[in-house]
Amino acid sequence: MLKYKNALRGFRNFRFDRGGTHSLYLVRHLNLGPPPVRRIKLGPTSRTNSSIDSTFKTDSEYIQRDAIKTAQIFQFHLGTRYELGILRDVPALLRVPSDASSVLTKRHFTEEVDRWIDACLADFSDMKEFVPPPLQLSPSLTVYHVCSDKSSLGLELEFGNSKSNSLNEELLEELTVAFDAISQMKRICGVVLTGRRAEKSIFCGGASITTLGQLSNHKQAEEFINSISTLCSLIRNTPQPVVAAIDGPCIGAGLEIAASCDIRVGSPKATFSMPEVLLGIPSVVEARLLCEIVGWGRTRHLLLTGQEWNMREAYQAGLITKEFSDTKRMLAWTKDFLQQCLGARADVIQKQKALMRDWETLSVDDGVARGAEVFADCFVSSSPQLLKDFVQLKKDQKSGRTEPG
Template sequence: MTSYITVRRETHARGPVAIVSIDNPTKLNSLSSEVMGHFVEAFRGLAADPDLRAVVLTGAGDRAFIGGANIDEMAELASPEAARVFILKVHGCCRAIRDLAVPVIAAVNGWCLGAGLEIAAACDMRLAAETAVFGMPEVRLGLPSVVEAALLPSLIGWGRTRRILLTGETFSAADARAWGLVEEIHPPALLFAAVEDLLDKLLEAEPQAVRIQKALIRAWEDLPVTGAVAAGVDAFEQAWRTDEPATSMARFLAQRAAAKRG
C-alpha cells in the first residue's frame, strides 16, 4: 500500500526537525481516506519524539500544497453517515497538527484549496510561494466549507471569510499575505530558504518554552479573556518545573556582563 506521506528528519545544531510531504503530485496531493490515515499516523509518530523541535509541512512537486479532499472519493459517498465519517478524517488531520506539541510550518508551494486550506490554517505559521493559489471552492460542489475552516475568521476576518466561503472564488498569494492568512510570500525557488531561516529563529528559542507556548496559544483560542489570563499564569508556573528559565537567564546575564566588560 502506498502511503503518499513522506517524513524526512533533519538534524540541526539545536535539535531535530521533520519535513512532512504530501506525496501524490499526480492528484495535486489531494486527501483521500488512505492519505489521511497515513497523515495522522505520521503525526502520531512525530508526537512521540520528545526531542523534536519543529515540523515543516508541504506538498510534493511544484504544482500543489494540497489541492483539496479527493473529489472522486467524495462523489461516491453513499449516505450522510458516510459523509460524516469522511469529513471527520479531514478534521483528524487538522487536529493532529494543532495537537502536536511543536510548531508546524506550512510551506505552501502551489494550489491550496478546500481541505488543503483547512490544513494550512491549522498550522502555526504559513509561508507561501508567490505563485500559490488559495480557495475554498466547496459551495461550487454543493458542499459547505467546514471543520477547520472555522479558524479563518480569526486569521482573515469575518468579511473575507464570508466572501471566499460563499463564492468559492480563488485568491492569490499576495492577497493571502495582505489579509494575514500567510506571514510571508517568496519566489518559488526561495520558499524553502525562507523556511530554513524561520526554522533557525525557532531553534534559537528554548524547546520546552516553545512547547508550553504552543499549548497556551491553543488554549487561548477556546477561552474567554479571564480564563486565558489564568491559563497563562499556570503556563508560567509550569515553565519553572524545568531548569530552562534558570539556565537560560543565567546564560543571558553572563553574556550581558561579558559584553559590559568588553
C-alpha cells in the same frame, strides 16, 4: 575512507541500491568527495553482489571503488525493509513493508522514523556538506532532515500523490498516522509541512473529487469529513510547532490543513481558495478556523464566492504571515525557524503553543491566569538558564561595542 565509513555507519540498517541501479549515493549526492564517480552498475542486491570489482585505472578511482565497497554494508539479503527510491533527483531511503500489507501504521512510522533519527543525529561535524538522506515512508509520505543538534531534529514532512495532491482516504489516514506519531516523538522539535513539489507544485488540491463522488450515503459522508477534521485537530494539538510551507495551490480541505498549522508562509506560486460552494457543498469543519485568522468578513467573502487569493492577497488578509520571492528563500526561512526550536528552546516553544491553544477556549481573565501559571512553571525548567544566557550575551555584545577599537 574514514569519513565514508562514519557517514555510512549511522545508516547501516538501510540499503541504497536495488538490482541494476547505481549505488553511488554517498559520493554523488552527499558531497563527501572525491570527485563524482562514473556510473557503475552493481547488479542485483538481493544476493551477494559480485559485479562491484569493475576496472579502475587511477588512484582516485581506487579510492572511489573503496567508497562504493564500503557502501555495500547497506545492501542486505532479499526482504530487507529498505530500498532505493528517487525524489527530487535525490535518492531516498524507502520503507518496504515486511508483510503483505502496505498500510503505514503508527508503529511503523514511529519505528522507522526513530531509526532514521538515530542515524541523522550521528556526529558529522567533520563533514560540513553531509546531508542525511530522506526517508520515504510510503508513496505519499517522505520525511526530510531540516536541521538537528545532538539530541533533537527538525523535519520536513512532504505529502502528496499523483492526483493534484488531493486528499483521498489513504492519504488522510497516512497523514493522521504521521501526526499522531510525531506528537509523541520527543526528539522531533518541529515540522515543516509541504505538498510534493514536482514539475507543477501543489500544496494540496483539497478533497479528492473521485472520493467525494463515491460517497453514497450520510454515514460515508460524515465519516470522510470527520477524517479531515481529525487530521486537522491532530495538527493543531501536536506539541511541536507546525509550519505550512505553501508552494502552489492550496484548495478546500488543503486550506483547512494549512489553517490548522501554527505558521503559514508562501511562495509566489501559492494560491488559496475554498471552492466548495461552486461544487454544490458547503465549506465545513476546520473552515471555521479562518474566521479567527482573517476575520468574519474576509471568511464570508472567501467561502461564499469561492474566489481565489494569490500570495499577496493572502498576506494582506493575514492568512500567511510571511511571503517570499521564491521557494528557496521560503524553505531557508523554515529551516532558520526550526533551528530556533532545537535544544532547550523546544520545551519553551511547546509551552507557548499549548498556552495559545488554551487561550482559544478560555475567557480573557482565565487566559491571563493560565499564562501566569505557565510562567511560574517555567522557572522549574530550563527557561531561567536560557534567560541568563541571553542576558550574558547582551552584556558581551555591549562590552564588545564599547571597547576601544
